[in-house]
Amino acid sequence: MITITAFAWVPGFAQGHVKDLRVRWALEEAGLPYQTRLLRQGDQDTPEYRALQPFGQVPVLQQDGLTLFESGAIVLHIGERSEALLPRDPAARARAIQYVFAALNSIEPHTAALAAVEVFHADQPWAPLRRPSLEAFARGRLTGLAKALGRKPFLDGDQFTVGDLIMATVLRDLGDRPVLAEHSNLVDYVARCAGRPAFIRALNAQLADFRRAA
Numbered sequence: 001m002i003t004i005t006a007f008a009w010v011p012g013f014a015q016g017h018v019k020d021l022r023v024r025w026a027l028e029e030a031g032l033p034y035q036t037r038l039l040r041q042g043d044q045d046t047p048e049y050r051a052l053q054p055f056g057q058v059p060v061l062q063q064d065g066l067t068l069f070e071s072g073a074i075v076l077h078i079g080e081r082s083e084a085l086l087p088r089d090p091a092a093r094a095r096a097i098q099y100v101f102a103a104l105n106s107i108e109p110h111t112a113a114l115a116a117v118e119v120f121h122a123d124q125p126w127a128p129l130r131r132p133s134l135e136a137f138a139r140g141r142l143t144g145l146a147k148a149l150g151r152k153p154f155l156d157g158d159q160f161t162v163g164d165l166i167m168a169t170v171l172r173d174l175g176d177r178p179v180l181a182e183h184s185n186l187v188d189y190v191a192r193c194a195g196r197p198a199f200i201r202a203l204n205a206q207l208a209d210f211r212r213a214a
């Protein structure tokens, strides 16, 4: 049985956004059952957990002696077992992987930095000075992404892939921020991805774990 780690508690604004959601979603798309190991405060700093995840973060996936951290790597690993996530055609597969990297490497650093300055550092004297350039960077990347997506349903065309799974979670974390809201095709894209039954099951499962652990 696959086990993934998740937090027993996070602040309300983060519930439904913790990165084990990506792994739950991939497992749901692939039709693979899993169980969760919920970390309570302090568990992430134990030597036992740091041996699994050097940074003390969630998620970690464990199965049959394999331990994996980094949600992108985990989701790609799950994709190896499901054509619903990674197409068999080598070129389409390479493009799906390309979009995983685009999401994690070219988009998320900028969108996460923007969200962090607004959420975690809002009361810092430097925050109003830093925010405009972070927003400008994020806007530039999202404008490029919106053009690349165009009117296609998914990044590579008609088929949802692991690239969409990661990209949608990155964009969804922006909520209704203007950098996303000003691109109606990206807003529709996030809604299309988040409307998938597998996403809804994954989201409900994360929220149910918080409720159970409360």
Ligand SMILES: N[C@@H](CCC(=O)N[C@@H](CS)C(=O)NCC(=O)O)C(=O)O
Pocket (backbone or CB within 6 Å): 017, 018, 019, 020, 055, 056, 057, 058, 059, 069, 070, 071, 072
């Ligand atoms: N790059 C990592 C990031 C994981 C991550 O940021 N996890 C957050 C929850 S969403 C976490 O564990 N934060 C606690 C911490 O960093 O101490 C991944 O994608 O798995």
